[in-house]
Amino acid sequence: MKKLRFGLWYRYALCLMVLFVSVIYGAHSGFAQTAGNSMDAVLVVDVSNSMTQSDKNKVSNEAMKMFVDMTSIQANKIGVISYTDKIEREKALIQVNSEEDKNDIKAFIDSLQKGAYTDISVGVTEAVKILDAGRDPANAPIIVLLADGNNYLNKASGRTQAQSDQDLQKAVKEAKDKGYPIYTIGLNADGQLNRTTLQQIASETNGKFFETSTADRLPQILSEIFANHLKLKVVPVKSFTANGQAQEVPISIPNASVLEANISIMSPKAVEVKLFDPAGKPVAIPSDQVRLSKSSAYTMVKLVKPQQGDWKLQVKGAPKEKIDINLIFNYDLQLEAEPLQATSFKAGDVVPIKAALVSNGQPITSPDLYKQMKATLIVEDKTDNKTSEVALNNTGSGFAGSFTIPADHAYELKIKAEDTSFYRETKPLVVDASQTAGAGTTKPQQPTTTAPGEQSKPFPWLTVVGGAVLLTLLIGAGLYALALWRKANKGFIGQIAIEIVDEDTGDKSNPQYKKLSAFKGKVKLHQLLQLAPEFAETEKVIFLPGRNDTLIIENRSTCRIEKAGRVLDVSRGKELKKNDRIKISLTNVNKSVYVDYIV
Template structure:
């Protein structure tokens, strides 16, 4: 390997210094950051033949796509798993940064096909693995499972129901331990729903169980799950029956803190929509302010940072077609409690309670936002395991009250504030007034206390640490650079299909996660070292820049992309969703490779 140039060494040193200072900076209490309301969601769907009766019109697909459309384009991640008694297809968590990302996910959902058998443990286990591999700690994890809860195992495989139950139990236990709530949707169109299994999965992971005997209720259920997980509320808009004429629906934007308003219009037939802002001006659909998504079961409008006030939605549907409209507002808000100054407590002490809404760490003082809100102090007696509630006063810029400690017990306090469209909760505050306890109070505030803000930044600590770090950089950088190339990680996964050119027979797609490999991987390894594919040992994949993949061909195989033969002897970059065909010479077969990020 060539020696690193001084300029490169300098850049690496600066990066390491920046990292060091950032760690010190973020650890200093006066510089804490607030986590936003984003999510990492894995949608899991049973695609076995039994679902042909449970979900005849594939409305489960429409519901999943609607969930994708409701998601904000701001650091959310979505993955998809379809399973039978094996993983049929999967898409690892990908960050949703654009409407194109959403289209890719929805196209993937539309491509799902059914299989013969069912093993629910396979789908749940894989969903947990996907979150393990790609979950961002700053995002709220969630798994949504659409199934009838029944297993139909392949007897020829030798797998038993006991084995499946054991693996499901282990997956649920892992999800609970890692804070992955599983929301289960029982599809019961044929009356064969296994409620017990789906209820247990949801209950044990702090999720929620839903049941429907008609698939057209799925979009409504997905709306509720989306809202529940992000501490939002579905705002119902009166349903009506279309008459073939334009019918007007009022849409009220309650305050200026609404980041997005998701208007979902459920109808089995296409609808025409128009939108007018509070001034009466018609707003173009789609536009920068209003995004439009359509599917077979719904039409969705997403209003971005809408103006506060009364909007008007005009809907024209097919006569006699029932139309349901739901409204969900996205807010970038948190509720933070003021730190409690006292450090010891006993029965009879009065603890002052204060909380306020924040956005990006800044306290909000908007009377319009606070006016319709109610706040409650939720007290859990950890000694007696009892919970009680008491109302707090709305001051117009926050919430206030007090808690009188009734006994020498341990307590957990939490404040909940809500209006008709959303709710927020503070992090728990623990108060120990037990006679045998320490009398201490602990809490995890999301805001910085004035005392913390007044402390000077520890520049001497930073500069001294940075100096020591620079002394260590020079000695370790060269070895690190060598190691880095050999251990560079891959992004995403590839899907492999094998086609017999003589018979036209095509194998089911096999998905291979590249994260298990470092530095390079041979196609022969991904084909499980099958002897008939030995020539693919010289077809090599390397990790590229910006989540790309480099393919090098040192074999006699022919590689094509979009019908054109590629010269990849010196390497060729594959980008997201690129598909190549590798024609073998020793056997009359072709290997199709899709690169999925």
């Protein structure tokens, strides 16, 4: 057992002591929430056998990979769930910090396998849990569900459609209450799509429903999801029929605040692309400023912090093949309103309104950015439940106007600014004129007086210091006990895939996916092998949760453990990182157990 380091223990104790004294003597602290353009996205896909027909072209795989490619490498998190009537495989939310992270997620998507039955409630319920467990409060949460909307329950399990419906309704309500919009993409290659279920899931969680049977609609669908969720707009580019020669497509970067420009090129056959910057110079694809992603259905060119101006893209496709090109921008911009000066309101008051675009908390002063923008004040009368709009003036560095309070009602004001490529909204401003006259006034505070004969008492330093010392000792004991408890109850991250190979015959079992979240503190390999008697020696092969989403394996048995062909000494523990694969050779039977750690 490792003891808590003294420095860490001291800082905990000091913080808690300060909090204790602050509470006693009335100190207050405030917390601010931030909001940005990043997202925490969970991609949920039905992998039941029925999808072989409703998704025979594997549109779901292409959709998920395109979603990953469109996401910017800036504080976003992505998780993946595949389900049948149970969770088949799962990748918890991971930070996307590099192209390697994206490739890892896309490889995971390509490795998903089919199962026999379907229960849509299982996938939606798990998606909510993943967001609960791993989302960043500063990011915008989103669930994208790809399915045909149909259930096919295992009769032998005893589960009924009514039970599934009840669980789905519960999960959808949780998603709605927690602000998790669910965007549903209905896959309908066989014409058996259950639109009603998918439409209800989307509408009840403030998401959107889409339908497709082919991959050519994916850029438009995913662009709309991005646009709706991150307040962007799809910029029409060009559609044409390829002639076997390089055809030029203009790409206009409207301003210097574009973080990324995503150019998706859809073609049934491979295309060749070349790129030229606004000065006409060729730009290497790929390079530090240009990312290239390809799949069987699309080519994605991503310009990172592109120069403002008119770029040129040359696309060479197979003769007579239709090519569709879509463009969507990722912006690092927010719209912020100036705080209201007044604190009390009444009918007839004129409320000044001002707002401006900011990036990383700093105002944007670029006239080019504001040139084509329009702003509107959206007024929601909370008393009458009516909404109206008031046009605002573009000052070249922001937006300004005023709102005249028409009646003694409560109002919520939001400012919306938009151009051809994006729009932004401010957080609501509250104008409450519903109080009766004088209700907002306060009585003057009477000066406090000391009763005759009462003397001011000295500050009780001895009591405070003695209490602080006692509190520190109690905190130390509590932290030590907490450390013991936390180690015994620490949760696992991810899951492991287990394959068993008969070394005599070479036969290999199908992968068994074991979710580690069901265990606390430690789990024995024998437990994961369902306590089968022939594998009794794995009772002493133990897994422990490690730091930073790792897994620790300890071997106290006679089994031999190898990684990449090298024998490991894990008697004192060995760290396994995501996608690590180890081989455990048994001694009592001529079999080997392969373990893959999946985060």
